[in-house]
Every structure is written in C-alpha cells, then in structure tokens.
Amino acid sequence: MMTMPVTADQAPPRSGRASRVVLLILAAAGLLASVVGASLFGTANLGPLVVVPRAGGLVGRGGSPPAAPLPRLLDALIWESRIPRVLLAAAVGIALAVSGTVLQSVTRNALADPYLLGVSSGASTGAVAVLMLGIGAGGLSLSAGAFIGALVSFGVLLILLGGGRVANPARVVLTGVLVSQFFAAVTSVVLMVSGDANSTRGFTYWLLGSLAGARWQSVIITGVIVLIGVVVVQFFAPALDAFTFGWDSAAALGINVTAARIWLMILTAVMTAAAVAASGAIGFLGLLVPHAVRIMASPMHRGLLPLSALVGATFLIWVDTFARTAFSPHELPAGVITALLGAPAFALVLRRVAS
Amino acid sequence: MGRITATGLSWSVKGHRLLHDIHLDARDGQIVGLLGPNGSGKTTLLRLLAGLRRPDTGTVRYDGTNLRDLNRRSLARRLAVVEQDISTHDHVSVRQVVELGRTPFRGRFDALTTHDQQIIDAALERTNITDKQHRSWHTLSGGERQRTQLARALAQQPREILLDEPTNHLDIRHQLELLELLTTLEITCVIALHDLNLAARYCDHIVMLDHGRVVAAGTPDIVLTAELIASVYGVDVLVDREPTTGVLRVTYLAPTGIGQPVNQT
Known part of the structure; x- marks a missing residue:
C-alpha cells in the first residue's frame, strides 16, 4: 500500500517519547515566559527592568543586577498584586484543565467540564452562605465555604450520575445543568433575603469568575493543593488511558477500576474546589484546553495531563492579562472572557463528538 | 497455553x-x-x-x-478479553489502541520499550492491520475495529x-x-x-x-445434533457432513412447527 497522505480523517502520527518531551519542554518554557511577561502588563506602566528583578528575586535567583529601589507603592503593586495574580491564574488554569481532562475520561464524556457540571455553582453557594449568614469571618472562611460548596455539589452530581456510571453524554451534561441551576437558585435566595446592595454587587463579580482578589495567602493554599493534585493524578495516567473503551475493558487490562475512579473523582473535586474557591466560576477552560491539546498532540494521558496543565496555566494567565488591561481602567472578569471564547469552542467540540 | x-x-x-x-x-x-x-x-x-x-x-x-x-x-x-461492540469518543489511532495491550506490563511512568514495540508490530501484522495503524479508530469499519481489538488482545501475549x-x-x-x-x-x-x-x-x-x-x-459431533438445535434454537435443521472436508454441516430448514424450508438470507 502506498504511503497515505495525512488527511483530516487520520489520527496524528504516533508521537514518540522524544517528541512528547520536546512538546512538554516547549510548553513549560512558554509558561515561564508567560509568568514573567504577564507581570509586565498592567495599568501602571512598569518596564521589564523594573519587574524582572522582582520576579527573579521571587524564584530565588538574583541573576539580574540589583535594581534601583522602587517607590514603595510600585513595589507593593508588583509584589502584592501582579505576581500573586499571575501565579493564581496559573494554578487555577492547571486545576481546571487537568480536572476537565480527567472528568472527560472518567465519565467517558467529551463534554465534561467542572463548570458545566455545576461544581462552580456549588462553590458560589458555599461562599454566599458564609458571607451572608455570617458563619466565620474574613476571606479565608469565604474560600472555605466555597470549597465545601464545591465538594457538596460534586457529591450531588456523582450521586445523580450513579457514581459516574452514566455514560450518555446528553444525560451527564443535563444533570450538570440541573445541579448548576439548583445551586444558582439557592445562591439567589440567600442573596435576596439577606444581602445588602454592596456585598451583593461584590459578590456578583466573584460569581462571574475573576482573579482580581489574588493575595499571597490564596495563591499559596491553591498552589499547594493543585500541585499535589496534579502529581497524584499523573499516577493514574495508565488507568485514564485504559478507560478509553470503558470500565470492563479497563478492568480486563489489569486496572483496579473502582479504586481508580474513586481517587480520580476525589482529586478532581478537590482541585476544582480549590480553584473555584480562589477565583469564582471560570467556565469552559476545562473543556477548551484538553480538546485543543488532544488535537495538537496525542490523546494518551501520560503526555496529555502535563501538557494540558501547562497550556491551561498559560492560557488563563493571558486571558486574565487581557481582562485586566484591555479596557483599562475598567476590568473584565476573566470568566467572561473564557465564556466568550468557550461557548463557540463548545459548539466545535459538539461537532467533533458527533462525527 | x-x-x-x-x-x-x-x-x-x-x-x-x-x-x-x-x-x-x-x-x-x-x-x-x-x-x-x-x-x-x-x-x-x-x-x-x-x-x-x-x-x-x-x-x-x-x-x-x-x-x-x-x-x-x-x-x-x-488473559485477554475481546468484548463485543465497544466504542470510544476519544480520537485514538489503531496503534494507540494496540498499545493499550501492554498496560499490564508497563510501569506507571514507563515509556514503551523496544520489546513492547516489537510485540505491537507483531500483533498488528498477525491481524493484518499494519497498513492502517495510524488511522483513527473512528474511521474504521466494524471489521477493522474487531481486528484492532484482537491485535490489542494479542499484544497482551x-x-x-x-x-x-x-x-x-x-x-x-x-x-x-x-x-x-x-x-x-x-x-x-x-x-x-x-x-x-x-x-x-x-x-x-x-x-x-x-x-x-x-x-x-x-x-461438535456430540453437541450439534438436529434434535438439540431444534430444542434450543427452535429451528429445524439438517445436519450432515460436507463431502470434501468431512466437516459437520448444519442446514437451516424452518422455525420448528412451521415445517417448510425457508431461504437463508
């Protein structure tokens, strides 16, 4: 048989380990460059010579010559606002992209995404309950409330889906819509009954998904949870691959399916909850990024998981940079941008799934 | 064995x-x-x-x-299992499906070794699907999918x-x-x-x-009798031997109780 030309109906040629490593290194370099690059952009005009030494100092490498001392305000701006914000965007991007990748494999559903499945909505309910009903106090308890809310909604979703046994894509998505709408309604009730105008407005902003509230505390907590989650998920890459043809098929390949599914569901729930608690509901990223990576590289999870993480982080850093600078001095919530990009992309994924 | x-x-x-x-x-x-x-x-x-x-x-x-x-x-x-009518929404290639057969032999972080690749090549060859190894699963015919799954099973050795x-x-x-x-x-x-x-x-x-x-x-000689087939399948059959090979041959006549020969379609 002749060598066939590469056409649209062919899977990309097998990518060996070498090309996978090259892709990963490129993506990692892209992420590092984005962290530095995005810190340069902002309403206050700071040149690279000012920001880079600060970022260099942050990662513990004082390679750059000592910069002239900055005015206190600018120093605080970079240290206390931009850098944590960029790092939080990276952590949230990783959490959502990896959770999406895992959910799509575990539910055997190309349309699975933490936002579409209502997890973000549950987090909002948790946060609103803390805020309005005065349980605890301060930013940390708000995040804790969001975290618990996300876990609860994820649990409700899993129960409705019979522990992930339901494989019909339409039913999975509709169940997600149901969970999402229910928790949104609870949130509205709490807001209407007990909210004053100011806190309600602040809250709406958070509901849309924004990284504006990034502080070191939330960056560190979210970052640690997400990093642990991503590393543990990587252990399940062979199981995720084996799920390609269903659970019986995976079991026949020697995978302990029940244990793998429980672990993966807990890991995605915790990572998503951490992300949503820190940033509110940023939608579609968990759908968009894994599909883009599958098209660019291989669908096998040993490479797909780390690549999705890196691309997700880079993507959200730039989305957020755009969100905070494009219409300066007005700032858009990052979740609005991801939805603007994500809804059309969702339509494309639907077509790809149908084919 | x-x-x-x-x-x-x-x-x-x-x-x-x-x-x-x-x-x-x-x-x-x-x-x-x-x-x-x-x-x-x-x-x-x-x-x-x-x-x-x-x-x-x-x-x-x-x-x-x-x-x-x-x-x-x-x-x-x-033990390898070839299930009936399995499907996926992932855009995996034939070779990637066959690679899954090496799952029980592979560590969590191990790449496929040259030995694994040789086993995969041999499995593709035996099931006669080598020339389609880079095709996407979704573009395969039912028969090609079946052969891909068999190749995956053989890759489990x-x-x-x-x-x-x-x-x-x-x-x-x-x-x-x-x-x-x-x-x-x-x-x-x-x-x-x-x-x-x-x-x-x-x-x-x-x-x-x-x-x-x-x-x-x-x-087969013991089990495939006209009486047993009639009672289990509810079909009247003629069981004889194919003249050149001597292999048992089952000819379907009619659902039991109808009694008229029907054309096999």
Whole structure:
C-alpha cells in the first residue's frame, strides 16, 4: 500500500517519547515566559527592568543586577498584586484543565467540564452562605465555604450520575445543568433575603469568575493543593488511558477500576474546589484546553495531563492579562472572557463528538 | 497455553438468575465455543470467566489458581478479553489502541520499550492491520475495529483469550481469517459464536447454553445434533457432513412447527 497522505480523517502520527518531551519542554518554557511577561502588563506602566528583578528575586535567583529601589507603592503593586495574580491564574488554569481532562475520561464524556457540571455553582453557594449568614469571618472562611460548596455539589452530581456510571453524554451534561441551576437558585435566595446592595454587587463579580482578589495567602493554599493534585493524578495516567473503551475493558487490562475512579473523582473535586474557591466560576477552560491539546498532540494521558496543565496555566494567565488591561481602567472578569471564547469552542467540540 | 476451569458458576441480577451451575473446562490451546440463542447467557458467562463480575456461587480457576487469588494486573498478563461492540469518543489511532495491550506490563511512568514495540508490530501484522495503524479508530469499519481489538488482545501475549462474538460485523473472508488465526495461536480460547457452521469447523469443544444452563457439552459431533438445535434454537435443521472436508454441516430448514424450508438470507 502506498504511503497515505495525512488527511483530516487520520489520527496524528504516533508521537514518540522524544517528541512528547520536546512538546512538554516547549510548553513549560512558554509558561515561564508567560509568568514573567504577564507581570509586565498592567495599568501602571512598569518596564521589564523594573519587574524582572522582582520576579527573579521571587524564584530565588538574583541573576539580574540589583535594581534601583522602587517607590514603595510600585513595589507593593508588583509584589502584592501582579505576581500573586499571575501565579493564581496559573494554578487555577492547571486545576481546571487537568480536572476537565480527567472528568472527560472518567465519565467517558467529551463534554465534561467542572463548570458545566455545576461544581462552580456549588462553590458560589458555599461562599454566599458564609458571607451572608455570617458563619466565620474574613476571606479565608469565604474560600472555605466555597470549597465545601464545591465538594457538596460534586457529591450531588456523582450521586445523580450513579457514581459516574452514566455514560450518555446528553444525560451527564443535563444533570450538570440541573445541579448548576439548583445551586444558582439557592445562591439567589440567600442573596435576596439577606444581602445588602454592596456585598451583593461584590459578590456578583466573584460569581462571574475573576482573579482580581489574588493575595499571597490564596495563591499559596491553591498552589499547594493543585500541585499535589496534579502529581497524584499523573499516577493514574495508565488507568485514564485504559478507560478509553470503558470500565470492563479497563478492568480486563489489569486496572483496579473502582479504586481508580474513586481517587480520580476525589482529586478532581478537590482541585476544582480549590480553584473555584480562589477565583469564582471560570467556565469552559476545562473543556477548551484538553480538546485543543488532544488535537495538537496525542490523546494518551501520560503526555496529555502535563501538557494540558501547562497550556491551561498559560492560557488563563493571558486571558486574565487581557481582562485586566484591555479596557483599562475598567476590568473584565476573566470568566467572561473564557465564556466568550468557550461557548463557540463548545459548539466545535459538539461537532467533533458527533462525527 | 493455559487452562480455564469453571465449576458450579451461577449468577443473578435483581433476583433473576441468569446462569445456573455452569461447568466448563478449556485447556491446551483448545478453542471452546459457547453457543446458544440471544439471552442464553454467553456474554454473562464470559464476564464471570474474565473476573469482571463475581459469581454468586462456584469458582473459576486459571491453571488451578482461583481467580480470586489473582490480582487484576497479573490476570491481565495472562488473559485477554475481546468484548463485543465497544466504542470510544476519544480520537485514538489503531496503534494507540494496540498499545493499550501492554498496560499490564508497563510501569506507571514507563515509556514503551523496544520489546513492547516489537510485540505491537507483531500483533498488528498477525491481524493484518499494519497498513492502517495510524488511522483513527473512528474511521474504521466494524471489521477493522474487531481486528484492532484482537491485535490489542494479542499484544497482551495471553495464555488464554475470551472472545464475545468476534465474527460479528466481519465479512466471510475476515470471519474465516480470524478463526484460522485462532487455530494457529498457542492460546486457549473461549469464544461465543452465533454461527453453528463456524463452530462445527473450528471449535474443539462446544458448550451449548440455553436459558443460562448448559444443555450439552462436548465435541461438535456430540453437541450439534438436529434434535438439540431444534430444542434450543427452535429451528429445524439438517445436519450432515460436507463431502470434501468431512466437516459437520448444519442446514437451516424452518422455525420448528412451521415445517417448510425457508431461504437463508
């Protein structure tokens, strides 16, 4: 048989380990460059010579010559606002992209995404309950409330889906819509009954998904949870691959399916909850990024998981940079941008799934 | 070449008993055919043999070792399963599917070794699908998918293999090729089949199931009688031998009680 030309109906040629490593290194370099690059952009005009030494100092490498001392305000701006914000965007991007990748494999559903499945909505309910009903106090308890809310909604979703046994894509998505709408309604009730105008407005902003509230505390907590989650998920890459043809098929390949599914569901729930608690509901990223990576590289999870993480982080850093600078001095919530990009992309994924 | 022994297997779901006291013995590279009408319990029995469902009673042994004492991974290193009509939404290539067969031999972070690649190449070659190895699963015909799954099973280098109606969706040539291939492998096979003539020709041993019970077991000559086929399938048949090869031949006449020959379509 002749060598066939590469056409649209062919899977990309097998990518060996070498090309996978090259892709990963490129993506990692892209992420590092984005962290530095995005810190340069902002309403206050700071040149690279000012920001880079600060970022260099942050990662513990004082390679750059000592910069002239900055005015206190600018120093605080970079240290206390931009850098944590960029790092939080990276952590949230990783959490959502990896959770999406895992959910799509575990539910055997190309349309699975933490936002579409209502997890973000549950987090909002948790946060609103803390805020309005005065349980605890301060930013940390708000995040804790969001975290618990996300876990609860994820649990409700899993129960409705019979522990992930339901494989019909339409039913999975509709169940997600149901969970999402229910928790949104609870949130509205709490807001209407007990909210004053100011806190309600602040809250709406958070509901849309924004990284504006990034502080070191939330960056560190979210970052640690997400990093642990991503590393543990990587252990399940062979199981995720084996799920390609269903659970019986995976079991026949020697995978302990029940244990793998429980672990993966807990890991995605915790990572998503951490992300949503820190940033509110940023939608579609968990759908968009894994599909883009599958098209660019291989669908096998040993490479797909780390690549999705890196691309997700880079993507959200730039989305957020755009969100905070494009219409300066007005700032858009990052979740609005991801939805603007994500809804059309969702339509494309639907077509790809149908084919 | 391994040995699969099942004794006294029964299984029920929601109070309905689907399998009653099944005994089965497959050994030494034999091809054991599971026959029976739709719903007779062939697929269920294969799932119990594969350890994918737990029997209510009875035991399954591989070379004398109880299935319960084998962990999933070590079982998958000796037993391959080819399920019926499986699908995926992932855009995987044929080769990537066959690579899955190496799962039980691969560490969590290991790349495929040259040895793995050679085994995969050989499996693709044996199932005659090498030229399509970079095609996406979604562009394959039913027969090509079936051969891809068989290649994946062979990549597990199993001692035993369970196949659930693998000749479905295959044209006649590929049906014969697949069964010829199984006879050349030194692998003990348990295979659910619909086609009585294929079973007569390729199986060393036949287990006939009806309503979840074994109603006959033995060589094709013993099991494939006109009386048994009439009572199990409800079809009047003529059983004779094909003159040139001497292989048992089943000719379908009519559903029992109708009594008129019908054209096979």
